[in-house]
Amino acid sequence: MVTAPDRAGAIPEPQAWKALAALCIGLFVTLLDQSLIAVSLPRIREDLDASINQVVWVSAIYLLTFAVPLLITGRLGDRFGQRNVYLVGMAIFTAAALACAFAPTIEWLIALRAIQGLGGSLINPQPLSIIHRIFAHHRRGAATGVWSAVASSAGLFGPVIGGVLVGTVGWRWVFFVYVPLGAISLFMVARYVPKLPTGTSRIDLLSGLVSLIAVTGVVFSLQQGPEVGWSWWLWVVLGVGVLAFLLFIRLQKYAADRGSAALVPLELFNYRNFSLGVFAVATLGFTVYSINLPIMLYLQNAQGMSSQLAGLMLVPMGVISVIMAPVVGRITDRVPPGRISKIGFTAMAAAMLLFGILMHLNVAPGWLLISILLLGFANSMCWAPNSTISMRDLPPHLVGAGSGVYNTARQVGAVLGAAAIGAVMQMGEGAIGFHSAMGNALLLPVLFLVAGFVAVSRYRSTVENA
Structure with missing residues (x-):
């Protein structure tokens, strides 16, 4: 039974945690897609007789239709209710995934992937908005810690899950797996997430x-x-x-x-911590969503590991993130803003530096576990505190728009990171050797993480104008 929110927006905590669990299923599948599908592309190309450009678009079109509407979809939650927009988005995402599993040609698959990305875009801003409306102010860090654990682990487990599915039952099952998860999320969100007051006129x-x-x-x-x-x-x-x-x-x-009514009210940027957090999450997106490729290429091409074993190398990173992020989230509610974030950004920059040095030295794969473990620790110390501090002081009527801006900054950072790191890899491969080119690619994010560190160092304990 869904309990209506009180005047402050919070609902009884047991129900709030059930609502969060329901929302996290959808969050996981939409973010999992970005790494899960990449593993299946070679088999898709073979089975559907596709060109390289066409299989690239199977992944690229999803990212495009996912990222582009986020400013609007965040505001749609304010206008029509985050719960309602989430349910519509999950229905679209799940139906499109099922259709993708039966796609007869590469052209059909690309078109259906565009629809699936749109569904993901409707889903993605809503959980963060709902968290900051159904949890009491002093519990938002703990809740965001769980949200962060799910969000940060999705991309890390994608290659492993995708490799198993493609290698055993075929690439179409990569899409079939979304169907039961989507159905469960639809049922649980309808049951446990309350209808929240809307606060925006027409868009x-x-x-x-x-x-x-x-x-x-x-x-x-x-x-x-x-x-x-x-x-x-x-x-x-x-x-x-x-x-x-x-x-x-x-x-x-x-x-x-x-x-x-402004689609993105400029009032948002009167909140100092929100403005700083949006910049910081862009630097995180630049780093975290783009580093898997050089790591995987180094392990497979420079060290001769199989794709399955290379994927398993990243599992400790995801496990550490999942275990630590909820704990870090609870601590975030009790310590001054920025303290944990500064540790996290420092650890992530150190992990990138260590990756770069070890790859330049062309060390055996086992040595990279040091960097991988450090990166898992850093992930848990960065994502949850940044999300919590950025969003928790926004008034209810700005939460949806704020979530849209925050998620857009993360995705644009990810796209920029992928392009920049790809360029560094291509420029260095012929000039300095493959392993050194991969190492250089992982040194580039350090510059952005330093900028992110400066931003989180300026967080304040009270709501201030920027």
């Missing part, structure tokens, strides 16, 4: 259109730049995206004069 359609152009221009150009060699037309697309972004900011500033 500004003009701002929505401009935001789609802005995010599409930036994400598409960064995502496809390494693939097409940064052709001149791609720079035009990037320029259009940047100009649209500037126009979007102006539209938000004068939304009230046009009689509309």
Whole structure:
């Protein structure tokens, strides 16, 4: 039985934890996809007689339709209720996954993956918004710790799960596995997540259109730049995206004069910790979502490990993150903002430095377990505190928009990281040797993590204007 929220938004804690468990299932499957599908691409190419470019788009189109609408889908939660938007998104995601499993051609698969990404985009901002409305202020760190454990572990377990499924029952089962998980999440969310008050009038359609152009221009150009060699037309697309972004900011500033509610209220950035946290999560996205590729290439190509064994090498990282993140989340509720985050960012930068040094030395794979364990520790110390501190002081009417901005920053950071690290790998491979090129790729995120460290060092204990 769903209990209505009290005036402050919080619900009885036992029900809140059940609601969080239901939401985390959906969060896990949408983020799992980004690493799970990559393992199946070679088999998909073989079975559907696809070109390399076509199989790249099986993954790329999902990331594009997932990332581009996040500013809008976060605000949709405010307008129509986070629970309702989540249920619609999960229904779309699950139905599209089932259809993908029966896709007869590569063209059909790409089209269905676009729909699946849209469903994921509807789902993704809602859990963080709901957490900060159904949990009491002093319990949000603990809840966000669980959310963070799920979010950070999804990408780490994807290669392992995908490798087992593809190697035993075939690539179509990669999509079939989403169906029972989606059905369970739909049932549990409908049962345990309360209907929360909505706080937004109609959404500004003009701002929505401009935001789609802005995010599409930036994400598409960064995502496809390494693939097409940064052709001149791609720079035009990037320029259009940047100009649209500037126009979007102006539209938000004068939304009230046009009689509309801002899609991203600039009031959000009056909250110091939110502004700093959005920047910090972009540096985390840059690092965490892009480092699997150079690590996997080093283990398989430089050290001759099988793909299954290389995937298993990352399991300790995920296990440590899952175990520690909820604990770290609870501690976040009790210590000054930034204290844990600074430890986490320092540990993550140290892990990247160690990865780079060990790969330059072309050491045996076992030595990398030191970096892998340190990175698992760092993950747990970064994600949960950053999410908690960024979001917990936002008023209810800004939570949905804030979640959309926060998730968009993470995804754009991830796309930028993938493009930048891919470029470093390609430039270095022929000049300095394969193992050194992979090492250099893992040194690049250190610069961004230093910037993230500076941001989290400026967190404050009280709500302040930026």
